[in-house]
Amino acid sequence: MMEHIPILILVTPLLSALLISMISLISKTVRIQKIITFISLSLPFVYLFFLFEELSKGIIEYNIGGWIKPYGITLVVDELSFTLLLITSIVTFLSFIYSTKCMEEKNGKFYFFYLIMVVGLFGIFLSGDIFNIYVFFELTVISSYILITYGDKKVSLKASIKYLIIGSIASFFFLFAIGLVYIKTGLLNIDFLSKNIHLIDSQTQIIIFTLFLGAIGIKAAIIPFHTWLVDAHSTAPSPISAILSGITVKTGVYIFIRVFALGFTLQNINELIMIFGAITALGGVIGALVEWDIKRLLAYHTISQIGFIIVGIGTFSCIGVAGGIYHIVNHAIFKGLLFLCAGSIIFRTGSKDIREHGIGKTMPVTLVCYIIGALAISGITPFNGSVSKSMIEISVYNYPIIWIILIFASIGTVAHFSKILYYSFIKTPKNKFQPNLKEVPYPMQISMIFLAFFCIFLGVFPNLFMDNFIFPATTSIVSDVNNISIGIIKPLYILKEWIIVIFGLLLLKIIIIRSKEIDILREFISKFKLNITIFLMIVSLIIFTLILNAYN
């Protein structure tokens, strides 16, 4: 039975989803569905515990149907997959506990789509075959199109159809790249492809890499391709936003790591990837300048942090890649925490605009969890964001321009999160008076407290996680790994962080004073329609192809 665990991880949520769907045809209450979902989302932890023991002996491979490797579909678990499976289980489980009180449900169909999304997410991280990644990705993305429409109807339907159109373009680019890879090498298995892809001639490698970058850029929201993310993540209901921002965007980065590690032999790819990442990191923060809606602010910061991760991975050095992967883990946890806090505020006050909140002392648990999340994303020392952000910033010391852009992005992050803290929690609004604000119900508090605990735990003991998971994961990409132990007290880095905080608070002061110019900027940005954004995507891809052609 131990050897069948990779397939049991996929089958358990699927069977529970079908059971829920059958029961929801006949029952009137939602209670049984919630119990079944609870059981099926806590079983992966058991499976992962057994997998961890087997993983120490080597990479686990499971051939479906008994067909051996180049002829059949394989499921592969190595340390990178294991890390992402672990955070997927944690975030989806805690989001589910949050959603039992937050979503009013008559039917239980919501949990059906939730479990199908979990099946899709597990499948992406488990598959060892490049076409299988496409299939599971479509499963995830189709269920997320449906889950987004559970928000308030008018805006979420529009966001969902926009996401659908842009996501379909991404899938087709991905398929086109798979087709080109197949015609040139005849293989679809990632393990075999990584040994053979340098046999393709340089011109075709450029086209393949550009198409992959287009597909991955749309899924992971790199800057010319990011336009679907803000609407989709902000109009979805809060637990779904936490999963979308935490995990689904990261599947794009995971596919990027797998494709990047395939060994394309093109010159200067590192610098181009880092430029994309740096522009993304800065663009997310600039886009958030004009927003007063709390969820849209968090969605813009997702774009910015993905920029950090792409820069980290693009350096192709041990510290950079390890920092990037660790930032994936950290970002899932603290962005999930922040979205759940935002959801709690919206649940109690009913409005998304941060100038109308002003809750402060009436919701202490939410306040503390939000402060922990904000400090983590800004990179202050005892929390987990600081470890990964410092690692990424160390790895770009050789490229001073990119380092400066990342510092500016960090300053902007601090400014925006202090803005949310000031307006939502401290400042009481002028014309709205909220008489009866209590704390949110207990299940929602439990999810937030657990995620905050993980934030602190991963920040204070980073070596525990890194030596077991992250550094073995980087060996699949980089050849020279020296185990660096990260301590938490390093005075130079603490000084850098506090300088960033001071500048961030200055920027916040400027934003508060000059809000009129910011409103004019907002009018300008919101005029972009769907057609123009897709056209910009294609133009930027063509420019990327031409630049690569010039270098090779």
Place this chain on the structure above:
Amino acid sequence: MTSRIVKIVSRELTPFIFLFGIYIIIYGHLSPGGGFQGGVVLAMGAILVMVIYGGEKMQKYVPHLAFIEILGVFLFVLFGLLSISYGKQFYSNLGTIWILNIIIGLKVFVGLVILYLLFIRWEISK
């Protein structure tokens, strides 16, 4: 959609469409076809009748059809687990791929019919 010629021709044509669909499903492992393709042809036969004669009478069967569809997927996944219980890997070849084709064909047929019925539900209720 209610002229007499159309009604008579569709009534005579539908059994052949069903027969062809079942042929595609059952011979799926030897000739082109299989579960999904045969299911779509079967659904086209049923939807032809519903387009011409109106879909009001079938609306009350939607939960029953949904139950059959979910049962189909359930059996499909359990079939994979069956091959684990025989000691081999998931979905090994036990010589019974034709059962999988039939399950998929039934599921796709029912699924597309439900899709059509739900699409015209709003139109009927207007």
Place this chain on the structure above:
Amino acid sequence: MINGINIGIILFLVGLYGIVTNKNLIKIVMSISVMGNGIVLFFISLGYIKGNLAPIINSGVEHIVDPVPHALMLTMIVINLCITALALIIIVWLHKEYGTIDLGEMK
């Protein structure tokens, strides 16, 4: 000159052009469908080897075209069907909410 690969690429580009320039949502969904079919044609003609027969096991057939793209495309056609069906459902819902299916008038 006119083989499956070129026509597949042309269909893909026509579909992409259709998504970029259309404002009516149903036309955009049709363009997505055209794009998908272009990819199907492209993939299937990748495996074509000149003079070989269809990939069906009969007695005495030795040279067949590559059957792997056929299997991949079956999966892809199903997924495209799901995306088209879902897009149409969301469009019907949008029409109920807004009264129009034109992207320009919905802002």
